[in-house]
Amino acid sequence: MHNATFPKSRKLPLVLSDDVLSQHQCAACDAAAFCMAENEVARMRRLDAHVEHSSAYPEGSHLFRVGDPLLALMIVRSGTVKLYMGGGGGSEQILGFAQAGDAIGLDAIDGSRHQSNAVTLETVSLCILPFAMVTRLSSELPGLQRGLLNLLSRHIASSYMLFGRHSAEQRLSAFLLLMSRHADRRGLSPSRLHLGMPRADIANYLRLTPETVSRLLRRFQQQRLLQVDRREINLLDLSALAKRAGSILHD
Amino acid sequence: MHNATFPKSRKLPLVLSDDVLSQHQCAACDAAAFCMAENEVARMRRLDAHVEHSSAYPEGSHLFRVGDPLLALMIVRSGTVKLYMGGGGGSEQILGFAQAGDAIGLDAIDGSRHQSNAVTLETVSLCILPFAMVTRLSSELPGLQRGLLNLLSRHIASSYMLFGRHSAEQRLSAFLLLMSRHADRRGLSPSRLHLGMPRADIANYLRLTPETVSRLLRRFQQQRLLQVDRREINLLDLSALAKRAGSILHD
DNA sequence: CGGTCCCTTGAAAACGTTCAAATATAGTGG
DNA sequence: CCACTATATTTGAACGTTTTCAAGGGACCG
Numbered sequence: 001m002h003n004a005t006f007p008k009s010r011k012l013p014l015v016l017s018d019d020v021l022s023q024h025q026c027a028a029c030d031a032a033a034f035c036m037a038e039n040e041v042a043r044m045r046r047l048d049a050h051v052e053h054s055s056a057y058p059e060g061s062h063l064f065r066v067g068d069p070l071l072a073l074m075i076v077r078s079g080t081v082k083l084y085m086g087g088g089g090g091s092e093q094i095l096g097f098a099q100a101g102d103a104i105g106l107d108a109i110d111g112s113r114h115q116s117n118a119v120t121l122e123t124v125s126l127c128i129l130p131f132a133m134v135t136r137l138s139s140e141l142p143g144l145q146r147g148l149l150n151l152l153s154r155h156i157a158s159s160y161m162l163f164g165r166h167s168a169e170q171r172l173s174a175f176l177l178l179m180s181r182h183a184d185r186r187g188l189s190p191s192r193l194h195l196g197m198p199r200a201d202i203a204n205y206l207r208l209t210p211e212t213v214s215r216l217l218r219r220f221q222q223q224r225l226l227q228v229d230r231r232e233i234n235l236l237d238l239s240a241l242a243k244r245a246g247s248i249l250h251d
Numbered sequence: 252m253h254n255a256t257f258p259k260s261r262k263l264p265l266v267l268s269d270d271v272l273s274q275h276q277c278a279a280c281d282a283a284a285f286c287m288a289e290n291e292v293a294r295m296r297r298l299d300a301h302v303e304h305s306s307a308y309p310e311g312s313h314l315f316r317v318g319d320p321l322l323a324l325m326i327v328r329s330g331t332v333k334l335y336m337g338g339g340g341g342s343e344q345i346l347g348f349a350q351a352g353d354a355i356g357l358d359a360i361d362g363s364r365h366q367s368n369a370v371t372l373e374t375v376s377l378c379i380l381p382f383a384m385v386t387r388l389s390s391e392l393p394g395l396q397r398g399l400l401n402l403l404s405r406h407i408a409s410s411y412m413l414f415g416r417h418s419a420e421q422r423l424s425a426f427l428l429l430m431s432r433h434a435d436r437r438g439l440s441p442s443r444l445h446l447g448m449p450r451a452d453i454a455n456y457l458r459l460t461p462e463t464v465s466r467l468l469r470r471f472q473q474q475r476l477l478q479v480d481r482r483e484i485n486l487l488d489l490s491a492l493a494k495r496a497g498s499i500l501h502d
Numbered sequence: 503c504g505g506t507c508c509c510t511t512g513a514a515a516a517c518g519t520t521c522a523a524a525t526a527t528a529g530t531g532g
Numbered sequence: 533c534c535a536c537t538a539t540a541t542t543t544g545a546a547c548g549t550t551t552t553c554a555a556g557g558g559a560c561c562g
Contacts, residue, residue, distance in 0.1 A: 085414075165458040
């Protein structure tokens with residue numbers, strides 16, 4: 001890890017509000033299986049004793065870079081993280097975005113070093129599960145390893161949106177719809193979307209230009225499919241949007 | 252597996268010619284680590300005692316489909332295998348091609364079921380390493396698991412060619428160049444290329460149309476970069492081709 | 503030989519990009 | 533609080549690459 005951009009983390013004080021927040025988030029979180037398991041093993045000992053709740057990372061913080069050793073599994077509590085490959089030399093390729101409840105750090109397939117970069121696009125807070133703990137729990141609990149692998153494969157499956165030759169309209173529709181379903185799964189409103197990233201990043205991810213993304217959003221708004229307010233999107237007609245997405249999501 | 256398209260395999264007779272052939276291939280094979288390990292464990296016992304050498308699969312045979320249980324790690328000995336997702340309903344997406352020395356069957360990330368389809372584009376012969384053997388060896392030999400994971404990650408890394416927004420010329424150049432390097436690594440001529448697949452499959456893989464692939468090949472030929480003879484390509488100017496590929500391969 | 507599949511080739515059209523400039527927003531320091 | 537700067541977004545018009553549509557060869561297999 002690059003300490004220059006990696007602020008020191010600390011355990012959060014156990015005030016009630018934070019505890020409730022934590023529970024709510026954990027219930028709809030990628031790492032729920034881990035936290036449940038931890039509870040079981042520790043006989044209802046407090047999560048906070050094992051999971052490290054980080055302080056906030058300011059926008060632009062690198063959580064890890066290519067080649068960094070894999071130290072921990074991280075769960076985004078709030079904010080948006082951009083995962084990308086290729087240096088800043090104009091040729092970066094965005095692999096995906098992680099928001100509340102998403103796990104990151106699973107890209108290290110060889111089990112030791114990261115294969116992509118992760119940078120915060122907004123102020124971000126994390127739950128940090130030291131990798132040693134993940135490993136220990138995995139060996140103790142049989143079902144857990146499968147959970148971890150499922151998590152990994154789900155991540156990869158979502159990236160299949162990028163494969164295939166689809167129109168700009170299809171890709172943006174699918175992107176918005178996936179964001180919506182993601183929010184829904186996390187217990188948030190499926191229509192109130194918070195894009196944590198600039199247009200340029202959406203464009204890069206979808207293999208388009210920022211101009212095209214902007215124009216499409218405007219068109220969708222004119223067609224009453226949604227309302228745009230900077231990075232806040234209000235989806236008005238999910239089924240129509242699904243129709244635009246076409247074959248990307250159904251297959 | 253679908254037995255309808257999966258002919259019964261047998262162990263090859265140990266005639267000298269085949270043995271030599273086998274050794275030659277194994278030396279430049281994705282599974283070399285496994286075969287070495289096997290030799291070590293078995294105290295120089297013959298490979299053939301453990302690795303199942305399949306009979307030939309005719310063109311169009313499905314080696315596995317989505318959802319099939321993962322039974323074996325397969326190494327292509329000759330021929331070309333197409334890996335793809337999405338049903339035949341006009342919307343298939345090709346994920347890659349496997350030729351001599353390539354390992355297939357590693358797509359089953361959750362460790363139990365295949366996540367893609369594999370079909371032979373030509374007559375294909377395989378080495379089959381039953382998954383139980385792979386698992387057993389992996390647990391006995393520490394370095395082996397890493398070898399397997401490296402194999403997996405290399406496979407994934409090569410698919411990053413598909414990410415990113417590149418021109419048709421860049422993508423086709425990169426494709427040919429990767430084929431060339433692949434052949435070189437396997438001990439074959441880096442200029443004499445045998446594309447095992449139709450133009451339509453190259454196009455699908457590169458997110459283009461068959462027409463565009465055909466036109467580009469013709470243009471490359473006019474520019475003395477290569478010579479085209481049906482599916483046999485003679486690469487005349489690798490460095491010029493690399494220049495066309497541009498940023499795809501260097502990053 | 504006849505049929506089928508694959509590949510090629512041409513012309514027109516579409517989609518998305520590029521270039522350029524205006525507008526809006528957030529952040530900063532006076 | 534305002535002016536000021538940098539960054540992000542929007543918008544327009546022209547352009548270019550790639551696709552689409554259509555038709556013509558060519559190889560292989562029975």
